[in-house]
Amino acid sequence: DVKVTQSSRYLVKRTGEKVFLECVQDMDHENMFWYRQDPGLGLRLIYFSYDVKMKEKGDIPEGYSVSREKKERFSLILESASTNQTSMYLCAGGDGRKTYYGYTFGSGTRLTVV
Amino acid sequence: LAxxxxxxxxxxxxxxxxxxxxxxxxxxxxxxxTWYQQFPSQGPRFIIQGYKTKVTNEVASLFIPADRKSSTLSLPRVSLSDTAVYYCLVGDHGGDTGRRALTFGSGTRLQVQP
Known part of the structure; x- marks a missing residue:
């Protein structure tokens, strides 16, 4: 069974801290994505990557950066965490070359910035 | 993206x-x-995808009229466990490179009562 694993289920960080959210996929998929989900706002795309060392900004990249050094790992970085970054963060993987291009999501990381 | x-x-x-x-x-x-289903505290899960007319799988059916300006997800005989948020997404395959990202809206919250 294919999997996307996010390193932490719950995380509490202080304002100003540098935060790393890790995501690993075992599907050999080229595409990986980071979304955040907030009540009433649905899922919003932060960044995505279609290849190692490649990245593209999504709809809300401000305050975030990403790293993709290996195909299976996609990290989301909060350079200086702020309270408005308290949210559920969801990582996904997808194979863009196939007709069926559904994403596989991880279980999410609920981040609280205090 | 549409x-x-x-x-x-x-x-x-x-x-x-x-x-x-x-x-x-x-x-x-x-x-x-493409339609996704999301339960509380979980990432979205792919349900069904189609281009035109009708698609059916073990979970749902998807009806798409000829003009493709709308689509209908049909869930037969729902149970309490179908209570979830359902997202409709529209997007292309990004050409040969497969470089794309899907945009999620706010979804439809389905509540199934006993």
Whole structure:
């Protein structure tokens, strides 16, 4: 069974801290994505990557950066965490070359910035 | 990417058929229509995808009229466990490179009552 694993289920960080959210996929998929989900706002795309060392900004990249050094790992970085970054963060993987291009999501990381 | 519009919420009872309609007036020729299901505290899960006419799998059916400006997700005989948020997405395959990202709206919150 294919999997996307996010390193932490719950995380509490202080304002100003540098935060790393890790995501690993075992599907050999080229595409990986980071979304955040907030009540009433649905899922919003932060960044995505279609290849190692490649990245593209999504709809809300401000305050975030990403790293993709290996195909299976996609990290989301909060350079200086702020309270408005308290949210559920969801990582996904997808194979863009196939007709069926559904994403596989991880279980999410609920981040609280205090 | 084409914008989608779907009802914010729907209520149903166990055993009933539920139809959730999504509008996507500016769908492009290369766009496919995909539906996801999300339970609380979990990432979205792919349900079904289609391009035109009707698609059916073990979970749901997807009806797409000839003009493709809308689509209807049909869930036969729902149970309490179908209570979830359902997202309609429209997007293309990004050409040969497969470089794309899907945009999620706010979804439809389906509540199934006993």
């Amino acid at each position: 914008k989608t519009t779907q009802p914010i919420s729907m209520d149903s009872y166990e055993g009933q058929e539920v139809n959730i309609t999504c509008s996507h007036n500016n769908i492009a020729t290369n766009d496919y229509i």
